[in-house]
Amino acid sequence: MMRALAAAIGKDFRLLARDRVGLAFLTVAPIVVITVAGFSLASLYGAGPRGTTAYVLPIADEDGGRVGRAFRDALGRHEAVAIEEAASRTDAARRVERQRAGVALVIPRGASRTLAAGRPVDVELLTDPVKYLEVASLRGLVQEIRHDIERRARDRADRRLAHVRARMERTRVDFARAAETLAHELEALPGRLAAAHAATASRAHAVEARAARELRTALATATELQASRLSARLAAELGPLRRFVAELEAAETAFARWWRTVRRQAGRYADRLPPPPAPPRVPFAVSDLVRMDPDALAERLVGRSALPVPDVAIPSVRTPAPPALPTFHVPSLPEPPGIALPGVIEIVERSVTGAPERLNTFDQNVPGFSVTFLLLGMLLGVSLGLLDERDWGTLARLRTMPVALDVALLAKLVTRFVVGCVQMTLLLIAGRLCFGISLGPEPWALALPTAGIVFAGTAFGLVVAGLAYSREAVLPLGSIAIVTMAAVGGCWWPIDLEPRWMQRVALAFPTTWAMAAYNDLMIRRQPLAAALLPTGVLIAHGLAYLAVGLALFRRRGFAAP
Amino acid sequence: MPSAIVLADLRKRYGERTVLADVDLDVQAGEIVGLLGPNGAGKSTALAILATLVPADEGTAVVAGRVLPREAPAVRRVLGYVPQDPALYPTLTGRENLRFFGRMLGLGAHAAGDATDRVLELVELSERADDAVTTYSGGMRRRLNLACGILHAPRVLLLDEPTAGVDMRSRERLHAAIGALAADGAAVLVSTHDMEEADRLCARTVMLDEGRVVASGATTDLVGASGIAASLSLRTLRPPPPDWLDGLGSVRVLAANGTRATLALDDPTALPVLLARAARAGGEVVELRFDRPTLADAFFKLTGHTLRDGDGGGRAS
CATH class of the missing domain: 3.40.1710.10 (abc type-2 transporter like domain)
Structure with a gap:
């Protein structure tokens, strides 16, 4: 019994060891999934x-x-x-x-x-x-x-408030102290004002007496000055008169001399000469005025000693009595304001993208997992279907027939494409009915990314069939490809969870573009135009996969010469 | 009349291994030719080259006057190929398989339907035509497999071990169907390692071994040319004495072990005398088997290999 068991165990280990694809799948697939999920969900807990x-x-x-x-x-x-x-x-x-x-x-x-x-x-x-x-x-x-x-x-405001409050308290104390001092000063003020008033009156009397004296002196000086000015003026004014009188007297003397000369010369006829007319006489008042000293004349005219000094009455300055002081009440300081x-x-x-604030998670999950299972169906369906045909021998049989093998391949792809489109449509309808997902403002626009991803997935199945030599190889290869494309492409979680570099890598996968279109149309409620670029990229992916798949098929000898 | 199938100096290698080396053969219209050889002799490769599945490395392959692989598309229009393992869609019914392959062979929808009914009659599968292939027995699948290859009444029919693993009744039906096609003018090349099938079905047989043609011709000619004697195996009640065959010049001992002996009879008319002497010398003959030489014996004589084993380790019996 034990020997048989040991032999059976040995046999199973040998089978496992020789199943290299299976072993590789067991080892590589988890590493791939862990790597993809780890990097994709790097942001789930915040730090990456x-x-x-x-x-x-x-x-x-x-x-x-x-x-x-x-x-x-x-x-x-x-x-x-x-x-x-x-x-x-x-x-x-x-x-x-x-x-x-x-x-x-x-x-x-x-x-x-x-x-x-x-x-x-x-x-x-x-x-x-x-x-x-x-x-x-x-x-x-x-x-x-x-x-x-x-x-x-708040902390800053609290600190500032405390500071203001302290400063106001200090101010209030200073104010109270100043008010007290002011009250004392006010109390002493009437006495000080009366004393000041008396001192002012006394000083006013003294000022009055001194002013009278000074005024008289000033008037005397002024009178003296005025008299001397008058003398000088009289001298100046009488100067011409004196000169005329002197010239007149000199002219009389000269005439008398001339007359005597004339008479002498006339000799015997001196008597016949009529006497000259008598010159006018200078009145005494004039001659006296001419001969008089100006100062005496001024004194005679004005009379210096007789010039009286006016008695100027200096009005006494009356200092008004100080008004009654108002009663001063020190106001109490209010509390510091709040x-x-x-x-x-x-x-x-x-x-700002058109998406509602509250999302229905099925808007992400329905297209995401639908695309995943769509790929599963397309990729495994096409690749395993072709391998089935190879194993059944029908592929070889078809190659011996007049119709080109590419026609049979195309038929298989078209069939899968139609099935995929129907499957995706049904899943979206089910999502709408069961989970209330949004189909966007133009539900028929969803046909674009749907056709694109189904085409790309179908053509990718051809690539996998061309790369995988057996059914055993399709499963790990296909599973890893699907898991990677679905996870990185944002089918299982929003792609924005992924680091930036992975989002850039994801652009190489058709799933990324399909999910971008579905998210734009369904969640962001964008119009048809939003799906045009992703659909174009999906079709380009599909055409590239188709070309590679057919080339692989031909290289591996599946196709006819 | 030009040959429908011509192979001349055909060579094919897979890596370092030579699969076909200087193979020559031809098949006339209406003729059934057997390609006989053990597993790995190159039979299937020769058929695959003729079926346009793989190109030859060197030599000439001509089918219905068209040179391969250059004129492969034209060859495919006149070719019927029946692979060794049934190449069928298992979940489709027999009729669905036939209709599909009929369309792929270039028949219109109506013609494909008519051809389907005709070949179903021919391979006696009309009653099960609408059952899924998965429910068919092995013999029924092989008959359906043959039917799929003859839907378009091909001028050239390539059959790769068509009756392998088939019961006698199905084999008879297949042989009948193939014979009917040849009678209609088709050139038939049958790959087999079954000497009886080659003997019964084929007018000519080409023996292949390790990619080379070792002999070809009518079955009886090949056996006769091999010079192999008929053999007799017997067991007596007690061991006969060593000299019990003295005087029988046309009898040689091939093997002897106690009560058992295998003898070669160069002259079959000596059989009655031999049996009488064995009964006397051994007490009684308790087992007896008489074997005439066959294609397998001839093959073994020519190659040292059996037809059943690809490695040539056995002996013909």
Whole structure:
């Protein structure tokens, strides 16, 4: 019994050892799946392996103040975020619409001032809800930062309030002390005012007497000065008169001399000469005036000693009595006013891609798993179907017949294509009826990516059939291909979970383009145009697979010469 | 009349292994020629070259006047190929298989239907025509396999071991059907390692061994040319004495072991005398078998291999 058991076990180990494909499948397939799933789900728990999963977050800082800087600094320090500066809100929204990012952050204009004034601020998250985990992750991060900013603002306000309160308390004490001093001063003020009034009156009397004296002296001086000025003026005024009188007297003397000369010369006829007319006489008053000293004349005219000094009466200055002082009451200082704390930051989310805020997970799962099983059916159906035909011998038999083998291959692909399209359509209808999935604004547009992925999957089945030499090889090869394409291509989870480099790698897989089209049409509610590019790429994939598959088929001798 | 099938100096290698070497043969219209040889002799490769499935490396292959592989498409229009293992769609019915292959052979829908009914009658499968092939016995599948190859009444029919593993009744029916096709003018080349089939079905036989033609001609000519004597195997009740065959010049001992002996009879007329002497010398003859020489014996004589074993390790009996 034991020997038989040992022999049987030995036989099974030998069978296993010789099934290299099976062993390779057991070893390689899990590694492939682990690798694909590990990298694909790297962002599921936030941090990614080797920092390769940072989310791109465009920030449009319209505020340019403390709030914007706080968000930018905090997000910039976070390893899970790679921030990009957006020129404007429109630019940020465009980046999300074009799926370069799942979320964009907009700090509105005046946010810092509004927040400091204690009013609420709406910080906007422009989102693509299809990128659910990215949105959730960044939403949480922004909330966290928001709370941190609010907490720090409150702390800052508290510190400032305490400082103001202390300063006001010191001011209040100083004020009370000053008020007390003022009250004392006011109390002593009437006595001081009366003394000052008396001193002022005494000083006024003295000033009056001195002013009278000084005034008289000034008047005397002025009178003296006026007299001397008068003398000088009289001298100046009488000068011509005196000169005339002197000249007149000299002329009389000269005439008398001339007359005597004349008479002498006339000799005997001196008597016949009539006497000359008598010159006019200078009145005495004039001659006296001419001969008089100017000072005497001035004194005679004005009379220096007789010039009286006027008695100027200096009006006495009366100092008014000080008015009655008003009663002064020191007002009591009010308590320091309450300082407003900073306002709160509200996070407002807005979808900019057309997708609703709340998603139906079946919108992702129905097309995703439908594509997976579609590929399974297409790939295994085509490749195993061809291998079946090879094993049945019908493929060889067909090669001996007039109809080209390519016709038989094409027929198989067309059949699978039709079945695949019907299968996908039924799955979408079932998804609609059972799970209420969205079929988008133009449900018939789903026919484009459906036809594209079915074509690509069918043609890829031809490639697998061309590469795999046996049914045993098809299963691992096909399974690994399907698992990789489905997982990396976003059929099992949103592709945005994957690191950026893997998303770029995923562009090589038809599943990626199919899911992009389904997501755009079904979740983002985009029109038909959104599916044109992905469908074109899917058809290109299909044509490439078809060419490679046929070449492999011919190279391996399946086809006729 | 030109030959419907001509192979001349045909060579084919798979890697380092030579599968066919300087093979010559021809088949006339209405003639059934057997390609006899053990497994691995190159029979199927020769048929595959004629069926346009693989190209020859060297030499000439002509079918219905068309040179292969250059004129393969034209050859396929006149060719009927019946592979060794039934090449059928197992989940389709016999009729569905026939209709499909009829269309692939270039028949219109109506003609394919008529041809289907005709060949079903010929291979006696009309009653089971609408059953899935998976429900057929091995013999029925081989008959259906043959029917699929003759739907379009081919001018050249290639049969690769058509009766392998088939019961006697089915074999008879297949032979009858093949004979009917040849009678209608088809050139038939049958690959087999069954000497009886070759003997009964084929007018001529070409013996292949390790890719080379070792002999060809009518069955009786091949056996006669081999010079092999008939043999007699017997067992007596007790061991006969060593000299019990003295005086019988046409009898030689091939093997002797106690009560058993295998003897060669160059002259079959000596049989009665031999049996009488054996009864006397051994007490009684308890077992007796008489074998006439066959194609297998001739093949063994020519190659040292049996027809059943590809490695040539056995002996003909």
